Amino acid sequence: MSCEDSFSSALLDRISFNFWWLLLPFVMILVVAAFIVAFVLLLYMISPLISPKPLKLNGAHVVVTGGSSGIGKCIAMECYRQGAFITLVARDEHKLVQAKKEVEKCAINDKQVVLCISVDVSKDYSQVESVIKQAQEKLGPVDMLVNCAGTAISGKFDEVEVDRFKRLMEVNYLGSVYPTRAVITTMKERRMGRIMFVSSQAGQIGLFGYTTYSPSKFALRGLAEALQMEMKPYNIYVTVAYPPDTDTPGFAEENKSKPLETRLISETSGVYQPDQVAKVVVKDAVQGNFTSSVGPDGYMLSALTCGMSPVTSITEGLQQIVTMGLFRTIALFYLGSFDSIVRRCMIQREQSKASDKRE
Ligand SMILES: NC(=O)C1=CN([C@@H]2O[C@H](COP(=O)(O)OP(=O)(O)OC[C@H]3O[C@@H](n4cnc5c(N)ncnc54)[C@H](OP(=O)(O)O)[C@@H]3O)[C@@H](O)[C@H]2O)C=CC1
Numbered sequence: 001m002s003c004e005d006s007f008s009s010a011l012l013d014r015i016s017f018n019f020w021w022l023l024l025p026f027v028m029i030l031v032v033a034a035f036i037v038a039f040v041l042l043l044y045m046i047s048p049l050i051s052p053k054p055l056k057l058n059g060a061h062v063v064v065t066g067g068s069s070g071i072g073k074c075i076a077m078e079c080y081r082q083g084a085f086i087t088l089v090a091r092d093e094h095k096l097v098q099a100k101k102e103v104e105k106c107a108i109n110d111k112q113v114v115l116c117i118s119v120d121v122s123k124d125y126s127q128v129e130s131v132i133k134q135a136q137e138k139l140g141p142v143d144m145l146v147n148c149a150g151t152a153i154s155g156k157f158d159e160v161e162v163d164r165f166k167r168l169m170e171v172n173y174l175g176s177v178y179p180t181r182a183v184i185t186t187m188k189e190r191r192m193g194r195i196m197f198v199s200s201q202a203g204q205i206g207l208f209g210y211t212t213y214s215p216s217k218f219a220l221r222g223l224a225e226a227l228q229m230e231m232k233p234y235n236i237y238v239t240v241a242y243p244p245d246t247d248t249p250g251f252a253e254e255n256k257s258k259p260l261e262t263r264l265i266s267e268t269s270g271v272y273q274p275d276q277v278a279k280v281v282v283k284d285a286v287q288g289n290f291t292s293s294v295g296p297d298g299y300m301l302s303a304l305t306c307g308m309s310p311v312t313s314i315t316e317g318l319q320q321i322v323t324m325g326l327f328r329t330i331a332l333f334y335l336g337s338f339d340s341i342v343r344r345c346m347i348q349r350e351q352s353k354a355s356d357k358r359e
């Protein structure tokens, strides 16, 4: 190799070496950009998980529709025990007066007041609006609205009277829309508030015998999700409660005409006491949790059916991510057992029909 050759190859090495160094700033920019993107993504993931500030029930005005009986009455009592002022809304005045006495027994100071208002929440919006106005004039703006007025009917799809489908949508769905509409403007102005919708486990799964009832409870979830997205910037938090079978006058009434299949399937989840249910759902609403469920089956159902519903804590989000597949596996077994209940009931009925004919 000549002297000249070795000189030019050294020069070439130098040039290529410098070329790589030239890339370094670009690489650094890329790394920084990647970090920024990852950070922004993380912020996006975390931002819906930030928990709201809990509502102080002491001195707050809580309106409970369906507050004269069952779950609603227990919710009113639970809030009263925490120092709230209560408006009970229902139709029957006699039941309202009785409930007022029971709620008053839970007082923790002598300033607390229970107001009763008799109105049908499902019929006329202007009526609902005017009674809410009355309540606000007496006890101040509503801090929390609990939509608990509702009825359950069970029966086979082709045996339920046709007008019941409309009636249940009126009571359970519109009966929650109207009071919510009546309180929301003031809540938006005050940049605070809580709205609770009392759905049901039958608002998470459609079961035999609930073709009238389930849709009216599923509807509440759609309303709640859309409303929550609109209301979050105003610091208003929406909660959907999904109680299991609960020992109330309404439940006793429903049981009188419940198909055997519905009874057997529902037994999977057991019967709870209304004060147990009230404690859980009030706590969730105060914390601003979007979903409120009761009992282990309730917990599994809520994780399984979370879909695109809002999350209110990091643990809730993580639990959903981790448990969903497992719960779906468990759910397949439940679904299998429900199918077999339905099949067995049908075979039994056909056998007893056949033996009746023979006699
Ligand atoms: N008990 C259970 O197993 C479960 C119940 N739920 C839901 O919880 C809620 C309460 O149930 P529960 O406590 O058992 O029921 P109850 O029948 O014991 O109480 C229902 C309450 O709602 C009121 N109400 C009914 N219709 C209207 C109306 N049109 N306008 C105003 N008030 C009305 C009733 O008073 P009045 O009749 O005087 O108007 C009563 O205060 C319902 O929405 C129900 O679907 C959910 C899951 C399980």
Ligand SMILES: CCCCCCCCCCCCCCCC(=O)[C@@H](N)CO
Binding pocket: 152, 199, 200, 201, 202, 207, 243, 244, 245, 246, 250, 251, 254, 265, 266, 267, 268, 269, 297, 300, 301, 304, 327, 328, 330, 331, 334
């Ligand atoms: C992992 C998956 C777990 C699945 C568990 C399924 C349990 C099903 C039980 C359904 C009970 C229906 C309650 C209806 C209550 C109601 O709203 C009426 N009683 C009103 O009066």
